[in-house]
Amino acid sequence: MREIEKNSVPQGFKFAGVHSGIKKSKRDLGLIYSCFPATSAGLFTTNRMQSGTVQVCKRNINNKVRAVLVNSGNANCATRDAFKSALLLNKSVAQELGIKESEVLSASTGVIGIPLPVEKIKKKIPFLVKQLKEDSREFAEAILTTDKQTKQIALEIEIKGKKVVVAGVAKGSGMISPHLATMLCFLTSDINIHKRLLYLCLKEAVDKSFNLITIDGQMSTNDTVLCLANAQAGNEKIVSGVGRSEKKELSKFQEALNYITTYLSREIVRDGEGATKLIEVVVRGAKRNEDAERVARQIANSSLIKAMFYGRSFNYGRIAAAIGASVHSLDTTEIYLSDKRKKIRIFKDGHFLERVDREGLAKILEGKEIEVIVDLREGGCMGKILGCDLSEEYIRINARY
Amino acid sequence: MREIEKNSVPQGFKFAGVHSGIKKSKRDLGLIYSCFPATSAGLFTTNRMQSGTVQVCKRNINNKVRAVLVNSGNANCATRDAFKSALLLNKSVAQELGIKESEVLSASTGVIGIPLPVEKIKKKIPFLVKQLKEDSREFAEAILTTDKQTKQIALEIEIKGKKVVVAGVAKGSGMISPHLATMLCFLTSDINIHKRLLYLCLKEAVDKSFNLITIDGQMSTNDTVLCLANAQAGNEKIVSGVGRSEKKELSKFQEALNYITTYLSREIVRDGEGATKLIEVVVRGAKRNEDAERVARQIANSSLIKAMFYGRSFNYGRIAAAIGASVHSLDTTEIYLSDKRKKIRIFKDGHFLERVDREGLAKILEGKEIEVIVDLREGGCMGKILGCDLSEEYIRINARY
Structure with missing residues (x-):
């Protein structure tokens, strides 16, 4: 090939x-x-x-x-x-x-x-x-x-x-x-x-x-x-x-x-309307593939998370909220941010980690491609959704179009 | 009282x-x-x-x-x-x-x-x-x-x-x-x-x-x-x-x-983040109240429809697409836009009407409160969701916050 x-x-x-x-x-x-x-x-x-x-x-x-x-x-x-x-x-x-x-x-x-x-x-x-x-x-x-x-x-x-x-x-x-x-x-x-x-x-x-x-x-x-x-x-x-x-x-x-x-x-x-970043959401450790995909979709479609990545903000709580909204307990869940070179764990045992490599996270947020990795630690299934961030440009395009 | x-x-x-x-x-x-x-x-x-x-x-x-x-x-x-x-x-x-x-x-x-x-x-x-x-x-x-x-x-x-x-x-x-x-x-x-x-x-x-x-x-x-x-x-x-x-x-x-x-x-x-307009979506004529509410929610949560109202654009097709996406046939559906003083039908028999009071519609779009009325003409149930438009301000607030 x-x-x-x-x-x-x-x-x-x-x-x-x-x-x-x-x-x-x-x-x-x-x-x-x-x-x-x-x-x-x-x-x-x-x-x-x-x-x-x-x-x-x-x-x-x-x-x-x-x-x-x-x-x-x-x-x-x-x-x-x-x-x-x-x-x-x-x-x-x-x-x-x-x-x-x-x-x-x-x-x-x-x-x-x-x-x-x-x-x-x-x-x-x-x-x-x-x-x-x-x-x-x-x-x-x-x-x-x-x-x-x-x-x-x-x-x-x-x-x-x-x-x-x-x-x-x-x-x-x-x-x-x-x-x-x-x-x-x-x-x-x-x-x-x-x-x-x-x-x-x-x-x-x-x-x-x-x-x-x-x-x-x-x-x-x-x-x-x-x-x-x-x-x-x-x-x-x-x-x-x-x-x-x-x-x-x-x-x-x-x-x-x-x-x-x-x-x-x-x-x-x-090339999504107004997109400046590619956001790949990978959900692992689910009991069923459908569950993993549902959680991934909930994250990838969240306007708050999309705006957070656009603004390079550290407001990661929105990710936990989206997982919880897809009716998933977070007791065993781990959350990572990655740019494929580096992978940083930000959430474990039901809470965000206080000691975390903030400089490394800032670098990941600056990149054009960001991976959100969620490990539910409940089973062996996974799902993946590819999304993008949400910028003012999206609104401008669709307010006019 | x-x-x-x-x-x-x-x-x-x-x-x-x-x-x-x-x-x-x-x-x-x-x-x-x-x-x-x-x-x-x-x-x-x-x-x-x-x-x-x-x-x-x-x-x-x-x-x-x-x-x-x-x-x-x-x-x-x-x-x-x-x-x-x-x-x-x-x-x-x-x-x-x-x-x-x-x-x-x-x-x-x-x-x-x-x-x-x-x-x-x-x-x-x-x-x-x-x-x-x-x-x-x-x-x-x-x-x-x-x-x-x-x-x-x-x-x-x-x-x-x-x-x-x-x-x-x-x-x-x-x-x-x-x-x-x-x-x-x-x-x-x-x-x-x-x-x-x-x-x-x-x-x-x-x-x-x-x-x-x-x-x-x-x-x-x-x-x-x-x-x-x-x-x-x-x-x-x-x-x-x-x-x-x-x-x-x-x-x-x-x-x-x-x-x-x-x-x-x-x-x-x-007072929703960045909101400039109140959008009330009323869905009537459904077989069950839950169906009506689901359709209303699909419309009220559509970022494309929200951006359309923000931009006062005539791109109403997005409303039909949202109804269709909530897995509802549109064969009998009628769609109206209203500002409570005036109510204008824009969709009937599966298609948007060509002869429509565009001046009246423009006036409705200019207002601070817009009502989207959908009549599914399938039954006697209804649902209502109150939402708002989506502006660049929403992104700015949440990119920073």
């Missing part, structure tokens, strides 16, 4: 990104095109209010897929014609590319409740198709909202003697707290793999990455993670994942997907 | 508030003294991490009570000696007043995890006792942390032909999201009432007020609501609440408590 140029695309895929007029001047319309029918898998928000685009996408996800249309700046959600608008745009893309409507997937991100300017977008689709190229940079730009940076990565792996590329493009940056995946992420590969296995691999990768991040504890109406595999690498098809050889090849692909989604989720959190 | 001077105290009660040195210069130590043994009732945080002061207070709440000691600036929580410190201070107060230790209740508020400066405080207790007077203003000041204003109210009611006074003093202002009551509140009355009835009345008042507010969705380790009744009004004792006359008198007292706790909870939210 090796990282290659971030904007690399797997064989047989093309990407484009243009300005269609939803946003004032920035790119706001993206397209992924596979020259050959691709096997696909998808995971979507569990919010009961869902974008029209998500609804249409869920309808087509079980077909062989040729294209994915994505717009930013408008969620195409909670408007009268949301579903119809998504259908119309998919039809328009299908016509322009000479493929079937059922072969088009789609995703939207942006403001909820404002009608999508369908005619404006339709007009730009021929131009969008003309822009298709073997480079994902403009697409990565076109899907951003309040994100400051594009988020892309590509890996090369070897499967059954063939070079396979796996690439990922994602966007964050607010309304990020997953119930399943959150935000938009598009994974493409030229691997030849059975549809069911593709889904299982995607599910595992998302569970280990996007499902463990939070920026503001808010669930989106548009979260979409798609994975397309068009078999152009020419590897012998992975069909069952059973048997030593298949297991080994499958795990290589799984590892690549995990690597990509983990990288992209860290990038999403780092 | 009539409001009297806010700092009035019931017969036989005295209040004091001094500076003991926990805070730099402001009053930080308060005392309530009842010249006669008072019947008492209390409700406390359900956080598993609890202040030493709360622990001692819970131990004494079932006794007849003569005094309540309160400090601000330090939560006396999650330190090695938290429980012992609370015991020591109670003992000191008992000695100074010539009463039993078991007759003293206590409460603390402030930073968690820092040892309480017991000796400093002890030294000030004789002075504190000397300051006792029939006026609650200095006490109300002494219990504040980041609150900008004191919160007090007093009512006069007639019970069985006697004039009875019921008074309340409270403090907010961050870590406010109740699981039971949140913050500190001290209710005193000269009514003569049975202990069990006092508890039931307090419980109802708190359920209808403090339990329905949120500032930042964070549960405190120190929440305490106490109610003391010393029988000095000389009314014939209310003993059972059964029978027409007792029922009527009891309901007058209940009404007074409800009025006071409702007033104080609104004051707490209005």
Whole structure:
């Protein structure tokens, strides 16, 4: 497994990104095109209010897929014609590319409740198709909202003697707290793999990455993670994942997907609205993994703790309060702060330690990445949530947006 | 029932508030003294991490009570000696007043995890006792942390032909999201009432007020609501609440408590850390009251919705997303914004309305009190949560504090 140029695309895929007029001047319309029918898998928000685009996408996800249309700046959600608008745009893309409507997937991100300017977008689709190229940079730009940076990565792996590329493009940056995946992420590969296995691999990768991040504890109406595999690498098809050889090849692909989604989720959190620090909360020693994750989420979503890290304040009592609020006794609990080079224990036997390396703590608080480690000392299970701090900038962005 | 001077105290009660040195210069130590043994009732945080002061207070709440000691600036929580410190201070107060230790209740508020400066405080207790007077203003000041204003109210009611006074003093202002009551509140009355009835009345008042507010969705380790009744009004004792006359008198007292706790909870939210607006979320038409309350809480705690109201932005889609995230279908839901003079429908039949009185909405957004009304149109139950907006000031306060 090796990282290659971030904007690399797997064989047989093309990407484009243009300005269609939803946003004032920035790119706001993206397209992924596979020259050959691709096997696909998808995971979507569990919010009961869902974008029209998500609804249409869920309808087509079980077909062989040729294209994915994505717009930013408008969620195409909670408007009268949301579903119809998504259908119309998919039809328009299908016509322009000479493929079937059922072969088009789609995703939207942006403001909820404002009608999508369908005619404006339709007009730009021929131009969008003309822009298709073997480079994902403009697409990565076109899907951003309040994100400051594009988020892309590509890996090369070897499967059954063939070079396979796996690439990922994602966007964050607010309304990020997953119930399943959150935000938009598009994974493409030229691997030849059975549809069911593709889904299982995607599910595992998302569970280990996007499902463990939070920026503001808010669930989106548009979260979409798609994975397309068009078999152009020419590897012998992975069909069952059973048997030593298949297991080994499958795990290589799984590892690549995990690597990509983990990288992209860290990038999403780092670029969270107003975020200045990455906060990793690790809870160990729980009786059940779910308990550990609940405690970690309670800490990562606490506005008081987030503001404390932003302000580099020593008000750690908020961490104990958050653990106690998730209905967990703290009698055996230990709490540490760490920057991965240094780990300092601050809480033990039900109370904060009086003699503690305050200079060391100050250094940890100054860093860009802080780890909060909670050891409940009740069992062998653990959970981890990746979050960020909360700054005035978050309020400013969302007061205006 | 009539409001009297806010700092009035019931017969036989005295209040004091001094500076003991926990805070730099402001009053930080308060005392309530009842010249006669008072019947008492209390409700406390359900956080598993609890202040030493709360622990001692819970131990004494079932006794007849003569005094309540309160400090601000330090939560006396999650330190090695938290429980012992609370015991020591109670003992000191008992000695100074010539009463039993078991007759003293206590409460603390402030930073968690820092040892309480017991000796400093002890030294000030004789002075504190000397300051006792029939006026609650200095006490109300002494219990504040980041609150900008004191919160007090007093009512006069007639019970069985006697004039009875019921008074309340409270403090907010961050870590406010109740699981039971949140913050500190001290209710005193000269009514003569049975202990069990006092508890039931307090419980109802708190359920209808403090339990329905949120500032930042964070549960405190120190929440305490106490109610003391010393029988000095000389009314014939209310003993059972059964029978027409007792029922009527009891309901007058209940009404007074409800009025006071409702007033104080609104004051707490209005003075929430960084708050500029009061946001009342009313959810109607639910199948069960709990469902309605859950949806209301999801909306009132959404940082995106709070930032939207702060910024007077029209990004209402966030409300639909929050309802959907609380796993509620929006097919029949209607959403309104209101300032109590005007009520404007913005969402119906699963989508936001395109033709809507935007000027009227802008006016509502400009106001200091905004009502979000959600009608789920599924049943006859309802729930209500009182919250506030989220401003840069909240972050600044909590980054420093």
